[in-house]
Amino acid sequence: MASKALVIGLDCAAPQWVFDRWLDELPTIRSLTERGTFGILRSCEPPITVPAWSVMTSSRTPGSLGFYGFRNRRDHSYDAMAFADSRAVGVPRVWDLLSEAGRPVVVLGVPQTYPVSSVNGVMVSCFLTPDTQSSQYTYPAELKGEIEDLVGRYMVDVDNFRTEEKERLLEQIEEMTARRFRVAEHLLETKPWDLFFMVEMGTDRIHHAFWRFFDHEHRLYEPGNPFEQGVLDWVRYAPDARLTRSALGVPEPDGPRLGPDAIAAAGLMIVPALAIDQAGWRLGRGAGYFDRALAYAGGPICALVYADELLPVVPHEDHDVPVDLVVTEAGIFRVP
Numbered sequence: 001m002a003s004k005a006l007v008i009g010l011d012c013a014a015p016q017w018v019f020d021r022w023l024d025e026l027p028t029i030r031s032l033t034e035r036g037t038f039g040i041l042r043s044c045e046p047p048i049t050v051p052a053w054s055v056m057t058s059s060r061t062p063g064s065l066g067f068y069g070f071r072n073r074r075d076h077s078y079d080a081m082a083f084a085d086s087r088a089v090g091v092p093r094v095w096d097l098l099s100e101a102g103r104p105v106v107v108l109g110v111p112q113t114y115p116v117s118s119v120n121g122v123m124v125s126c127f128l129t130p131d132t133q134s135s136q137y138t139y140p141a142e143l144k145g146e147i148e149d150l151v152g153r154y155m156v157d158v159d160n161f162r163t164e165e166k167e168r169l170l171e172q173i174e175e176m177t178a179r180r181f182r183v184a185e186h187l188l189e190t191k192p193w194d195l196f197f198m199v200e201m202g203t204d205r206i207h208h209a210f211w212r213f214f215d216h217e218h219r220l221y222e223p224g225n226p227f228e229q230g231v232l233d234w235v236r237y238a239p240d241a242r243l244t245r246s247a248l249g250v251p252e253p254d255g256p257r258l259g260p261d262a263i264a265a266a267g268l269m270i271v272p273a274l275a276i277d278q279a280g281w282r283l284g285r286g287a288g289y290f291d292r293a294l295a296y297a298g299g300p301i302c303a304l305v306y307a308d309e310l311l312p313v314v315p316h317e318d319h320d321v322p323v324d325l326v327v328t329e330a331g332i333f334r335v336p
Contacts, residue, residue, distance in 0.1 A: 003194065004193070004194050004195070004196075005194070005195050005196070005197075006196045007195070007196070007197045007198070008198055008199075008200070009053070009110070009197075009198065009199035009200065010199075010200050010203045011049055011053075011111070011199055011200065011201050011203055011204040012049070012203050012204035012207045012208075013203045014207070015040050019033065019038070043055075044061065044062055045062070046062070046068060046069065048069060049070075049111050049204065050067065050069055050070050050084055050111055050112060051065055051067055051068060051069070051084070053110055053111045053112065053199060054089050054093065054111070054112050057093040057094045057095070057110070057197075058089065058091050058092065058093045058094075060091055064091075065088075065089065065090070065091070066088070066090070067084040067088050069084070070083055070084060070128075071083060071084070072084040072088065083128065084112065085112060085114050085115065085128050086112050086113050086114055086115055086116070086117060086125075086128075087115065088112070089112055094195065094197070095107050095119050095121075095123075095195060095197060096117075096119070098120070098194060098195050099118075099119045099120035099121070100120075102120065103120065103194040103195065104120055104121045104191070104192040104193050104194055104195075105119050105120060105121040105122075105123075105193060105194065105195045105196075105197070106121050106122050106123075106187050106188070106191050106193040106195070106196045106197070106198075107119060107121070107122070107123040107124070107197050107198075108123075108124045108180070108183065108184055108187065108196075108197070108198035108199075109124060109125075109126050109127075109156070109180060109198050109199045109200065109201065110126055110197055110198070110199045111126045111127070111128070111199060111201075112126065112128065113125045113126050114126055114128040114129045114135070114137065115136070116136065116137065116138060116139040117139065118139055119139060121191060121192070121193060122138070122139060122140070122143055122187060122191055123138065123139040124137060124138050124143070124147065124154075124183065124187075125137040125138070125156065126156060126199070126201075127156045127157040127201050128156075129156045129157075132144075132153060132154050132155070132156060133153070137154070137156065147183055147186075150182065150183065150186055151179040151182050151183060152179075152318065154179060154183065155172075155175065155176040155179055155180070156201075157176070157201060157205075158172040158173055158176055158205055159172065161173075161205040161208050161209050162208065162209070163209075166209065166210070166227055169205075169209055170209075170210075170227070173202045173205050173206060173209075174202070174295075175318065176201075176202055177200060177202035180198075180200060180202075181200075184198050210227050213225050213227035213228055214227070214228050234257065234258040234262045234263065235252065235253045235254070235255045235256065235257060235258065236253070236255055236256075236258065237253045238253075241253040241254065241255065242254045263293060263294075263296040263297050263298070264296050264297070264298035265298065266297070266298065266299055267299045268299050268300055268302060269294065269297050269299060269300070269301045269302065270302045270303075270304060271290055271294070271301060271302070271303055271304075271323070272284075272290075272303070272304060273303045273304070273305050273309070273323075274305075274309065275305065275309045275310070275311050275314050276303050276305050276309065276310055276311070276314070276323060276326050277310075277311050277312060277313045277314040278310075278311075278312055278313075278335070278336070279313075279322065279335065279336070280322035280323045280324065280326075280335035281313075281314050281315075281316040281320060281322050282303055282314075282316075282320065282321075282322065282323055283314040283315070283316075290321075291320050291321050294321035295321055297321070300324040300325055301321070301322075301323040301324050301325070302323060302324065302325040302326070302327060303323040303325070303326050303327070304327050304328075305326060305327075305328055306328055306329060307328040307329055307330040309328075310326060310328060310333070322335065323335060
């Protein structure tokens with residue numbers, strides 16, 4: 001019997017995308033399918049975030065648990081409604097059973113874990129947390145400070161995932177996911193555990209907000225739309241390559257798309273900028289396309305600007321990626 005179990009849940013990660021259309025672009029998941037065993041399991045009815053994760057972790061049906069979604073009836077009327085948070089789960093879940101047996105656990109972001117409960121280990125609550133600044137979202141309480149020292153404000157969710165401000169939303173989703181996995185790596189390395197159970201909600205928010213942009217069968221899908229890939233995609237360029245105009249009006253080479261992993265294999269990345277500061281922070285146009293793409297870079301990043309666009313300081317945010325080299329008409333400068 002295995003002495004440890006690691007569970008990483010990707011909420012709303014549809015099997016037809018993960019194991020079919022995008023498998024070649026997901027090298028870690030592809031490797032697991034090649035080296036291990038995988039398949040589709042039947043979910044509960046209804047197969048949605050609440051109650052599905054509590055069904056899975058308690059081995060109870062939604063009927064036994066007494067809730068069928070986030071908003072649940074308090075009684076037999078049609079008017080009294082409440083959110084089904086952790087207080088609605090009246091049975092032990094797997095981490096409770098292991099805690100009783102003296103086994104250490106780490107629980108991170110699993111739906112219906114707010115308010116947090118005491119476990120033999122640590123717990124970081126889920127997107128049902130009202131506000132990480134005023135709410136106690138960790139057990140033990142002092143873990144909150146440890147997390148915020150590590151990643152700053154911890155993000156349990158994004159702001160208004162139904163917004164039409166898609167560029168801002170995509171940046172927030174990627175930032176939330178990056179912070180959660182940074183916390184996950186920290187807890188994996190610093191806390192004892194026999195069960196490590198985490199759920200990432202970024203995939204759910206991507207599907208809520210962007211499904212129609214990448215599902216070719218969706219009635220509102222438009223080929224070549226700017227959110228079809230979510231990050232900049234890449235095509236091999238040759239001097240005689242045919243150029244086509246993208247959905248954003250930018251000429252780009254035609255050919256097979258290589259996916260964002262191609263950036264990791266590039267020996268040098270050359271990017272435009274409105275300005276660069278002496279620490280290498282790049283000022284773009286605010287949509288975040290280049291910064292999301294540069295997160296994949298495996299080699300040096302070089303920016304092209306005029307000499308008067310090399311400034312002492314430019315504003316930057318946590319998700320921005322600095323450059324290593326700056327090329328101007330005055331010469332080549334290496335960022336310290």
